[in-house]
Amino acid sequence: MTWQFEHVTLGQRVRFGTGTAATDLAAEVSRLGARRVMLISGEPVAAEVTAGIDVAVHCTDVAPHVPVENAERARALAADADLLVSVGGGSTTGLAKAVALTTGLPIVAVPTTYAGSEATNVWGLTEASRKTTGSDNRVLPVTVIYDTALTATLPRSLAVASGCNALAHCVDSMWAPRTDPINQALALEGIRALSTGLRQDAREQLLYGAYLAAVAFASAGSGLHHKICHVLGGAYNLPHAETHTAVLPHVLAFNAVAVPEAATRIRDALGGSLLDLYAEIGASPVLRGVPDVREAAALILPSVPPSNPRAVTEDDLIALLTTAQNGAPQA
Structure with missing residues:
Protein backbone atom coordinates (compact mmCIF):
# COMPACT_ATOMS: atom_id res chain seq x y z
CA MET A 1 0.00 0.00 0.00
CA THR A 2 1.26 3.47 -0.92
CA TRP A 3 -0.08 6.36 1.13
CA GLN A 4 -0.25 9.95 -0.02
CA PHE A 5 -2.30 12.40 2.03
CA GLU A 6 -2.27 15.78 3.73
CA HIS A 7 -3.42 15.79 7.34
CA VAL A 8 -4.31 18.79 9.52
CA THR A 9 -4.67 18.55 13.29
CA LEU A 10 -6.26 21.57 14.95
CA GLY A 11 -4.34 23.17 17.81
CA GLN A 12 -6.18 23.12 21.13
CA ARG A 13 -5.51 22.68 24.85
CA VAL A 14 -7.42 19.91 26.65
CA ARG A 15 -7.78 19.58 30.41
CA PHE A 16 -9.34 16.29 31.54
CA GLY A 17 -10.33 15.21 35.04
CA THR A 18 -13.10 14.43 37.50
CA GLY A 19 -14.40 17.16 39.78
CA THR A 20 -11.80 19.58 38.43
CA ALA A 21 -13.83 21.85 36.12
CA ALA A 22 -13.99 24.90 38.41
CA THR A 23 -10.26 24.78 39.21
CA ASP A 24 -9.32 24.16 35.58
CA LEU A 25 -11.55 26.98 34.35
CA ALA A 26 -10.08 29.47 36.83
CA ALA A 27 -6.59 28.47 35.71
CA GLU A 28 -7.47 28.97 32.03
CA VAL A 29 -9.10 32.36 32.61
CA SER A 30 -5.96 33.44 34.46
CA ARG A 31 -3.66 32.03 31.76
CA LEU A 32 -5.56 33.87 29.04
CA GLY A 33 -5.58 37.12 31.02
CA ALA A 34 -9.33 37.57 30.62
CA ARG A 35 -11.01 40.39 32.54
CA ARG A 36 -14.57 40.34 31.18
CA VAL A 37 -15.91 36.82 30.82
CA MET A 38 -19.18 36.15 29.03
CA LEU A 39 -20.77 32.91 30.26
CA ILE A 40 -22.99 31.09 27.77
CA SER A 41 -25.07 28.44 29.53
CA GLY A 42 -28.59 27.54 30.47
CA GLU A 43 -27.55 24.82 32.91
CA PRO A 44 -27.68 25.09 36.73
CA VAL A 45 -24.25 23.43 37.00
CA ALA A 46 -22.69 26.51 35.37
CA ALA A 47 -22.78 28.32 38.72
CA GLU A 48 -20.61 25.60 40.25
CA VAL A 49 -18.21 25.52 37.31
CA THR A 50 -17.71 29.30 37.32
CA ALA A 51 -17.48 29.69 41.10
CA GLY A 52 -13.80 30.61 40.90
CA ILE A 53 -14.08 33.36 38.26
CA ASP A 54 -15.85 36.68 37.81
CA VAL A 55 -18.60 36.58 35.15
CA ALA A 56 -19.32 39.94 33.54
CA VAL A 57 -22.34 38.87 31.50
CA HIS A 58 -24.43 35.70 31.36
CA CYS A 59 -26.28 34.59 28.22
CA THR A 60 -28.87 31.82 28.59
CA ASP A 61 -30.39 32.17 25.10
CA VAL A 62 -29.48 28.62 24.04
CA ALA A 63 -31.59 26.72 21.48
CA PRO A 64 -31.03 23.68 19.25
CA HIS A 65 -29.46 24.31 15.82
CA VAL A 66 -28.52 27.90 16.85
CA PRO A 67 -31.24 30.13 15.34
CA VAL A 68 -29.76 33.25 13.73
CA GLU A 69 -31.83 35.55 15.94
CA ASN A 70 -30.39 33.93 19.09
CA ALA A 71 -26.90 34.37 17.72
CA GLU A 72 -27.49 38.06 17.03
CA ARG A 73 -28.72 38.67 20.57
CA ALA A 74 -25.72 36.84 22.02
CA ARG A 75 -23.33 38.84 19.84
CA ALA A 76 -24.81 42.06 21.14
CA LEU A 77 -24.28 40.91 24.74
CA ALA A 78 -20.65 40.13 23.93
CA ALA A 79 -19.79 43.70 22.94
CA ASP A 80 -17.48 44.29 25.94
CA ALA A 81 -16.39 40.69 26.60
CA ASP A 82 -12.84 39.41 26.14
CA LEU A 83 -13.51 35.68 26.65
CA LEU A 84 -16.44 33.33 26.04
CA VAL A 85 -17.04 30.42 28.43
CA SER A 86 -19.62 27.84 27.36
CA VAL A 87 -20.95 25.27 29.81
CA GLY A 88 -23.33 22.75 28.29
CA GLY A 89 -23.98 20.51 25.33
CA GLY A 90 -23.63 20.99 21.60
CA SER A 91 -26.23 23.76 21.33
CA THR A 92 -24.42 25.78 24.01
CA THR A 93 -21.05 25.34 22.32
CA GLY A 94 -22.72 26.17 19.01
CA LEU A 95 -23.99 29.50 20.32
CA ALA A 96 -20.52 30.38 21.61
CA LYS A 97 -19.14 29.55 18.17
CA ALA A 98 -21.71 31.81 16.51
CA VAL A 99 -20.48 34.68 18.69
CA ALA A 100 -16.82 33.88 18.03
CA LEU A 101 -17.45 33.71 14.29
CA THR A 102 -18.17 37.44 14.07
CA THR A 103 -16.28 38.78 17.10
CA GLY A 104 -13.13 36.67 17.08
CA LEU A 105 -13.44 36.17 20.85
CA PRO A 106 -11.69 33.06 22.23
CA ILE A 107 -13.80 30.25 23.71
CA VAL A 108 -13.18 28.00 26.69
CA ALA A 109 -15.66 25.15 26.33
CA VAL A 110 -16.86 22.99 29.23
CA PRO A 111 -18.96 20.18 27.73
CA THR A 112 -21.65 18.39 29.71
CA THR A 113 -22.55 15.87 26.97
CA TYR A 114 -20.65 13.88 24.33
CA ALA A 115 -21.56 16.18 21.44
CA GLY A 116 -17.96 16.83 20.36
CA SER A 117 -18.58 20.30 18.95
CA GLU A 118 -16.02 21.64 21.40
CA ALA A 119 -13.17 19.97 19.46
CA THR A 120 -14.08 21.14 15.96
CA ASN A 121 -13.90 24.36 13.97
CA VAL A 122 -17.35 23.70 12.50
CA TRP A 123 -20.18 26.18 13.08
CA GLY A 124 -23.89 26.00 12.23
CA LEU A 125 -26.73 28.53 12.08
CA THR A 126 -30.40 28.03 11.26
CA GLU A 127 -32.64 30.56 9.54
CA ALA A 128 -36.06 30.01 7.95
CA SER A 129 -35.83 26.24 8.56
CA ARG A 130 -32.54 25.92 6.69
CA LYS A 131 -29.30 25.09 8.49
CA THR A 132 -26.06 26.51 7.15
CA THR A 133 -22.74 25.08 8.30
CA GLY A 134 -19.14 26.01 7.67
CA SER A 135 -15.66 25.81 9.14
CA ASP A 136 -13.57 28.64 10.52
CA ASN A 137 -10.67 28.44 12.94
CA ARG A 138 -12.04 31.43 14.86
CA VAL A 139 -14.76 29.20 16.31
CA LEU A 140 -12.44 26.45 17.56
CA PRO A 141 -12.33 26.71 21.38
CA VAL A 142 -8.82 27.50 22.60
CA THR A 143 -9.34 25.15 25.55
CA VAL A 144 -11.68 22.29 26.31
CA ILE A 145 -12.26 21.35 29.94
CA TYR A 146 -13.58 17.82 30.35
CA ASP A 147 -14.94 16.83 33.75
CA THR A 148 -16.61 13.44 34.03
CA ALA A 149 -18.52 14.64 37.09
CA LEU A 150 -20.50 17.02 34.87
CA THR A 151 -21.99 14.08 32.94
CA ALA A 152 -23.03 12.15 36.04
CA THR A 153 -26.56 13.58 36.06
CA LEU A 154 -27.21 12.97 32.36
CA PRO A 155 -30.36 10.83 32.04
Whole structure:
Protein backbone atom coordinates (compact mmCIF):
# COMPACT_ATOMS: atom_id res chain seq x y z
CA MET A 1 0.00 0.00 0.00
CA THR A 2 1.26 3.47 -0.92
CA TRP A 3 -0.08 6.36 1.13
CA GLN A 4 -0.25 9.95 -0.02
CA PHE A 5 -2.30 12.40 2.03
CA GLU A 6 -2.27 15.78 3.73
CA HIS A 7 -3.42 15.79 7.34
CA VAL A 8 -4.31 18.79 9.52
CA THR A 9 -4.67 18.55 13.29
CA LEU A 10 -6.26 21.57 14.95
CA GLY A 11 -4.34 23.17 17.81
CA GLN A 12 -6.18 23.12 21.13
CA ARG A 13 -5.51 22.68 24.85
CA VAL A 14 -7.42 19.91 26.65
CA ARG A 15 -7.78 19.58 30.41
CA PHE A 16 -9.34 16.29 31.54
CA GLY A 17 -10.33 15.21 35.04
CA THR A 18 -13.10 14.43 37.50
CA GLY A 19 -14.40 17.16 39.78
CA THR A 20 -11.80 19.58 38.43
CA ALA A 21 -13.83 21.85 36.12
CA ALA A 22 -13.99 24.90 38.41
CA THR A 23 -10.26 24.78 39.21
CA ASP A 24 -9.32 24.16 35.58
CA LEU A 25 -11.55 26.98 34.35
CA ALA A 26 -10.08 29.47 36.83
CA ALA A 27 -6.59 28.47 35.71
CA GLU A 28 -7.47 28.97 32.03
CA VAL A 29 -9.10 32.36 32.61
CA SER A 30 -5.96 33.44 34.46
CA ARG A 31 -3.66 32.03 31.76
CA LEU A 32 -5.56 33.87 29.04
CA GLY A 33 -5.58 37.12 31.02
CA ALA A 34 -9.33 37.57 30.62
CA ARG A 35 -11.01 40.39 32.54
CA ARG A 36 -14.57 40.34 31.18
CA VAL A 37 -15.91 36.82 30.82
CA MET A 38 -19.18 36.15 29.03
CA LEU A 39 -20.77 32.91 30.26
CA ILE A 40 -22.99 31.09 27.77
CA SER A 41 -25.07 28.44 29.53
CA GLY A 42 -28.59 27.54 30.47
CA GLU A 43 -27.55 24.82 32.91
CA PRO A 44 -27.68 25.09 36.73
CA VAL A 45 -24.25 23.43 37.00
CA ALA A 46 -22.69 26.51 35.37
CA ALA A 47 -22.78 28.32 38.72
CA GLU A 48 -20.61 25.60 40.25
CA VAL A 49 -18.21 25.52 37.31
CA THR A 50 -17.71 29.30 37.32
CA ALA A 51 -17.48 29.69 41.10
CA GLY A 52 -13.80 30.61 40.90
CA ILE A 53 -14.08 33.36 38.26
CA ASP A 54 -15.85 36.68 37.81
CA VAL A 55 -18.60 36.58 35.15
CA ALA A 56 -19.32 39.94 33.54
CA VAL A 57 -22.34 38.87 31.50
CA HIS A 58 -24.43 35.70 31.36
CA CYS A 59 -26.28 34.59 28.22
CA THR A 60 -28.87 31.82 28.59
CA ASP A 61 -30.39 32.17 25.10
CA VAL A 62 -29.48 28.62 24.04
CA ALA A 63 -31.59 26.72 21.48
CA PRO A 64 -31.03 23.68 19.25
CA HIS A 65 -29.46 24.31 15.82
CA VAL A 66 -28.52 27.90 16.85
CA PRO A 67 -31.24 30.13 15.34
CA VAL A 68 -29.76 33.25 13.73
CA GLU A 69 -31.83 35.55 15.94
CA ASN A 70 -30.39 33.93 19.09
CA ALA A 71 -26.90 34.37 17.72
CA GLU A 72 -27.49 38.06 17.03
CA ARG A 73 -28.72 38.67 20.57
CA ALA A 74 -25.72 36.84 22.02
CA ARG A 75 -23.33 38.84 19.84
CA ALA A 76 -24.81 42.06 21.14
CA LEU A 77 -24.28 40.91 24.74
CA ALA A 78 -20.65 40.13 23.93
CA ALA A 79 -19.79 43.70 22.94
CA ASP A 80 -17.48 44.29 25.94
CA ALA A 81 -16.39 40.69 26.60
CA ASP A 82 -12.84 39.41 26.14
CA LEU A 83 -13.51 35.68 26.65
CA LEU A 84 -16.44 33.33 26.04
CA VAL A 85 -17.04 30.42 28.43
CA SER A 86 -19.62 27.84 27.36
CA VAL A 87 -20.95 25.27 29.81
CA GLY A 88 -23.33 22.75 28.29
CA GLY A 89 -23.98 20.51 25.33
CA GLY A 90 -23.63 20.99 21.60
CA SER A 91 -26.23 23.76 21.33
CA THR A 92 -24.42 25.78 24.01
CA THR A 93 -21.05 25.34 22.32
CA GLY A 94 -22.72 26.17 19.01
CA LEU A 95 -23.99 29.50 20.32
CA ALA A 96 -20.52 30.38 21.61
CA LYS A 97 -19.14 29.55 18.17
CA ALA A 98 -21.71 31.81 16.51
CA VAL A 99 -20.48 34.68 18.69
CA ALA A 100 -16.82 33.88 18.03
CA LEU A 101 -17.45 33.71 14.29
CA THR A 102 -18.17 37.44 14.07
CA THR A 103 -16.28 38.78 17.10
CA GLY A 104 -13.13 36.67 17.08
CA LEU A 105 -13.44 36.17 20.85
CA PRO A 106 -11.69 33.06 22.23
CA ILE A 107 -13.80 30.25 23.71
CA VAL A 108 -13.18 28.00 26.69
CA ALA A 109 -15.66 25.15 26.33
CA VAL A 110 -16.86 22.99 29.23
CA PRO A 111 -18.96 20.18 27.73
CA THR A 112 -21.65 18.39 29.71
CA THR A 113 -22.55 15.87 26.97
CA TYR A 114 -20.65 13.88 24.33
CA ALA A 115 -21.56 16.18 21.44
CA GLY A 116 -17.96 16.83 20.36
CA SER A 117 -18.58 20.30 18.95
CA GLU A 118 -16.02 21.64 21.40
CA ALA A 119 -13.17 19.97 19.46
CA THR A 120 -14.08 21.14 15.96
CA ASN A 121 -13.90 24.36 13.97
CA VAL A 122 -17.35 23.70 12.50
CA TRP A 123 -20.18 26.18 13.08
CA GLY A 124 -23.89 26.00 12.23
CA LEU A 125 -26.73 28.53 12.08
CA THR A 126 -30.40 28.03 11.26
CA GLU A 127 -32.64 30.56 9.54
CA ALA A 128 -36.06 30.01 7.95
CA SER A 129 -35.83 26.24 8.56
CA ARG A 130 -32.54 25.92 6.69
CA LYS A 131 -29.30 25.09 8.49
CA THR A 132 -26.06 26.51 7.15
CA THR A 133 -22.74 25.08 8.30
CA GLY A 134 -19.14 26.01 7.67
CA SER A 135 -15.66 25.81 9.14
CA ASP A 136 -13.57 28.64 10.52
CA ASN A 137 -10.67 28.44 12.94
CA ARG A 138 -12.04 31.43 14.86
CA VAL A 139 -14.76 29.20 16.31
CA LEU A 140 -12.44 26.45 17.56
CA PRO A 141 -12.33 26.71 21.38
CA VAL A 142 -8.82 27.50 22.60
CA THR A 143 -9.34 25.15 25.55
CA VAL A 144 -11.68 22.29 26.31
CA ILE A 145 -12.26 21.35 29.94
CA TYR A 146 -13.58 17.82 30.35
CA ASP A 147 -14.94 16.83 33.75
CA THR A 148 -16.61 13.44 34.03
CA ALA A 149 -18.52 14.64 37.09
CA LEU A 150 -20.50 17.02 34.87
CA THR A 151 -21.99 14.08 32.94
CA ALA A 152 -23.03 12.15 36.04
CA THR A 153 -26.56 13.58 36.06
CA LEU A 154 -27.21 12.97 32.36
CA PRO A 155 -30.36 10.83 32.04
CA ARG A 156 -29.49 7.43 30.59
CA SER A 157 -31.55 8.06 27.44
CA LEU A 158 -29.73 11.32 26.73
CA ALA A 159 -26.33 9.80 27.51
CA VAL A 160 -27.05 6.99 25.02
CA ALA A 161 -28.20 9.38 22.28
CA SER A 162 -25.26 11.70 22.86
CA GLY A 163 -22.81 8.79 22.82
CA CYS A 164 -24.30 7.47 19.57
CA ASN A 165 -24.00 10.97 18.11
CA ALA A 166 -20.28 10.75 18.91
CA LEU A 167 -20.16 7.34 17.21
CA ALA A 168 -21.56 9.02 14.11
CA HIS A 169 -18.56 11.37 14.04
CA CYS A 170 -16.32 8.31 14.01
CA VAL A 171 -18.21 6.39 11.35
CA ASP A 172 -18.49 9.39 9.03
CA SER A 173 -14.75 10.02 9.45
CA MET A 174 -13.98 6.65 7.84
CA TRP A 175 -15.09 7.91 4.41
CA ALA A 176 -15.61 11.66 4.68
CA PRO A 177 -14.14 13.96 1.98
CA ARG A 178 -10.75 14.47 3.70
CA THR A 179 -10.38 11.07 5.35
CA ASP A 180 -6.87 9.75 5.85
CA PRO A 181 -5.15 6.98 7.86
CA ILE A 182 -4.56 9.26 10.85
CA ASN A 183 -8.16 10.33 11.42
CA GLN A 184 -9.33 6.79 10.62
CA ALA A 185 -7.10 5.53 13.43
CA LEU A 186 -8.53 8.17 15.78
CA ALA A 187 -12.05 7.25 14.68
CA LEU A 188 -11.56 3.53 15.29
CA GLU A 189 -10.09 4.13 18.76
CA GLY A 190 -13.03 6.48 19.37
CA ILE A 191 -15.47 3.73 18.38
CA ARG A 192 -13.78 1.28 20.76
CA ALA A 193 -13.92 3.75 23.66
CA LEU A 194 -17.48 4.85 22.98
CA SER A 195 -18.89 1.35 22.55
CA THR A 196 -17.22 0.31 25.81
CA GLY A 197 -18.45 3.43 27.55
CA LEU A 198 -22.01 2.97 26.30
CA ARG A 199 -22.14 -0.67 27.38
CA GLN A 200 -20.63 -0.06 30.82
CA ASP A 201 -21.83 3.51 31.45
CA ALA A 202 -18.14 4.42 31.78
CA ARG A 203 -18.13 8.22 31.63
CA GLU A 204 -14.37 8.63 31.28
CA GLN A 205 -14.38 6.34 28.25
CA LEU A 206 -17.32 8.22 26.77
CA LEU A 207 -15.70 11.64 27.13
CA TYR A 208 -12.38 10.33 25.82
CA GLY A 209 -14.12 8.69 22.86
CA ALA A 210 -16.21 11.77 22.14
CA TYR A 211 -13.06 13.88 21.96
CA LEU A 212 -11.30 11.45 19.60
CA ALA A 213 -14.45 11.32 17.47
CA ALA A 214 -14.59 15.08 17.16
CA VAL A 215 -10.88 15.42 16.35
CA ALA A 216 -11.24 12.82 13.60
CA PHE A 217 -14.37 14.51 12.27
CA ALA A 218 -12.77 17.97 12.27
CA SER A 219 -9.96 16.62 10.10
CA ALA A 220 -11.99 14.34 7.81
CA GLY A 221 -14.95 16.67 7.21
CA SER A 222 -18.69 16.07 6.96
CA GLY A 223 -19.72 12.88 5.21
CA LEU A 224 -23.10 11.67 4.01
CA HIS A 225 -24.45 11.01 7.49
CA HIS A 226 -23.82 14.52 8.77
CA LYS A 227 -25.14 16.16 5.62
CA ILE A 228 -28.39 14.23 6.01
CA CYS A 229 -28.76 15.06 9.70
CA HIS A 230 -27.89 18.75 9.32
CA VAL A 231 -30.54 19.19 6.65
CA LEU A 232 -33.18 17.26 8.60
CA GLY A 233 -32.41 19.08 11.84
CA GLY A 234 -32.69 22.52 10.27
CA ALA A 235 -35.71 21.78 8.11
CA TYR A 236 -37.84 20.00 10.72
CA ASN A 237 -36.29 21.20 14.02
CA LEU A 238 -35.46 17.63 15.04
CA PRO A 239 -33.53 16.82 18.23
CA HIS A 240 -29.84 16.69 17.30
CA ALA A 241 -28.48 13.64 19.10
CA GLU A 242 -31.58 11.49 18.64
CA THR A 243 -31.64 12.23 14.91
CA HIS A 244 -27.98 11.28 14.49
CA THR A 245 -28.64 8.10 16.49
CA ALA A 246 -31.57 7.10 14.28
CA VAL A 247 -29.92 7.83 10.94
CA LEU A 248 -26.49 6.30 11.61
CA PRO A 249 -27.30 2.57 11.11
CA HIS A 250 -28.97 3.34 7.79
CA VAL A 251 -26.08 5.35 6.36
CA LEU A 252 -23.64 2.72 7.60
CA ALA A 253 -25.63 -0.04 5.88
CA PHE A 254 -25.90 2.02 2.69
CA ASN A 255 -22.16 2.74 2.41
CA ALA A 256 -20.87 -0.58 3.77
CA VAL A 257 -21.45 -2.42 0.49
CA ALA A 258 -19.09 -0.01 -1.29
CA VAL A 259 -16.33 -0.05 1.36
CA PRO A 260 -16.40 -3.51 2.95
CA GLU A 261 -12.91 -3.15 4.48
CA ALA A 262 -13.90 0.03 6.34
CA ALA A 263 -17.18 -1.60 7.39
CA THR A 264 -15.26 -4.57 8.80
CA ARG A 265 -12.91 -2.30 10.74
CA ILE A 266 -15.92 -0.45 12.18
CA ARG A 267 -17.58 -3.72 13.18
CA ASP A 268 -14.38 -4.98 14.83
CA ALA A 269 -14.03 -1.73 16.80
CA LEU A 270 -17.67 -1.96 17.89
CA GLY A 271 -17.23 -5.56 19.01
CA GLY A 272 -20.16 -6.63 16.82
CA SER A 273 -22.80 -5.00 14.68
CA LEU A 274 -24.06 -1.49 15.34
CA LEU A 275 -27.63 -2.75 15.65
CA ASP A 276 -26.54 -5.31 18.25
CA LEU A 277 -24.96 -2.46 20.23
CA TYR A 278 -28.17 -0.43 19.86
CA ALA A 279 -30.24 -3.34 21.19
CA GLU A 280 -27.87 -3.76 24.13
CA ILE A 281 -27.88 -0.11 25.19
CA GLY A 282 -31.47 0.81 24.26
CA ALA A 283 -30.71 3.14 21.32
CA SER A 284 -33.35 3.63 18.65
CA PRO A 285 -32.69 3.30 14.89
CA VAL A 286 -36.14 4.76 14.14
CA LEU A 287 -36.27 8.23 12.57
CA ARG A 288 -39.18 10.39 13.71
CA GLY A 289 -40.40 13.85 12.81
CA VAL A 290 -39.90 13.86 9.02
CA PRO A 291 -43.34 14.48 7.48
CA ASP A 292 -42.38 14.02 3.83
CA VAL A 293 -39.39 11.86 2.87
CA ARG A 294 -39.57 12.99 -0.76
CA GLU A 295 -39.29 16.63 0.25
CA ALA A 296 -36.48 15.76 2.65
CA ALA A 297 -34.58 13.79 0.01
CA ALA A 298 -34.79 16.71 -2.43
CA LEU A 299 -33.41 19.05 0.26
CA ILE A 300 -30.56 16.69 1.13
CA LEU A 301 -29.39 15.76 -2.38
CA PRO A 302 -27.49 19.01 -3.16
CA SER A 303 -25.45 18.55 0.04
CA VAL A 304 -24.32 14.98 -0.66
CA PRO A 305 -20.49 14.87 -0.80
CA PRO A 306 -19.30 13.88 -4.31
CA SER A 307 -16.62 11.77 -2.62
CA ASN A 308 -19.12 9.48 -0.86
CA PRO A 309 -17.95 5.91 -1.51
CA ARG A 310 -21.28 5.05 -3.11
CA ALA A 311 -23.15 7.21 -5.60
CA VAL A 312 -26.32 8.69 -4.09
CA THR A 313 -29.50 9.48 -6.01
CA GLU A 314 -32.69 11.12 -4.80
CA ASP A 315 -34.39 7.71 -4.94
CA ASP A 316 -31.61 6.30 -2.73
CA LEU A 317 -32.27 9.00 -0.17
CA ILE A 318 -36.02 8.38 -0.27
CA ALA A 319 -35.39 4.68 0.33
CA LEU A 320 -32.88 5.36 3.11
CA LEU A 321 -35.21 7.75 4.92
CA THR A 322 -38.16 5.40 4.50
CA THR A 323 -36.29 2.48 6.02
CA ALA A 324 -35.07 4.80 8.77
CA GLN A 325 -38.67 5.63 9.59
CA ASN A 326 -39.38 1.90 9.74
CA GLY A 327 -36.23 1.17 11.72
CA ALA A 328 -34.93 -1.55 9.40
CA PRO A 329 -31.60 -0.66 7.72
CA GLN A 330 -31.13 -1.33 4.04
CA ALA A 331 -29.12 -4.36 3.00
